[in-house]
Amino acid sequence: MSKLEFYARPWTAFNPANKQHREWYHEFVNHKTWGGCPVRFICPDDSGSDLTVMIRNQLIQYYVMQEFGKKRGRPKLKKPVN
Numbered sequence: 001m002s003k004l005e006f007y008a009r010p011w012t013a014f015n016p017a018n019k020q021h022r023e024w025y026h027e028f029v030n031h032k033t034w035g036g037c038p039v040r041f042i043c044p045d046d047s048g049s050d051l052t053v054m055i056r057n058q059l060i061q062y063y064v065m066q067e068f069g070k071k072r073g074r075p076k077l078k079k080p081v082n
Contacts, residue, residue, distance in 0.1 A: 022059070
């Protein structure tokens with residue numbers, strides 16, 4: 001094992017519920033570099049996109065769920081009274 005591998009930043013999966021992960025992404029958006037991030041985020045092959053797109057999609061889903069909650073199904077319509 002080389003010294004570069006030993007001292008490299010650890011790998012982690014991005015978790016939109018983790019405030020620290022959201023802050024690191026915010027830093028990336030502001031500075032256009034991951035240089036200040038103490039970890040490396042994993043981008044699964046099946047995500048079909050690059051890391052920043054994957055994180056953005058996860059954040060959109062996270063904030064939509066925060067705003068609107070879980071799906072509750074379709075509302076039942078009342079039958080008209082004649």
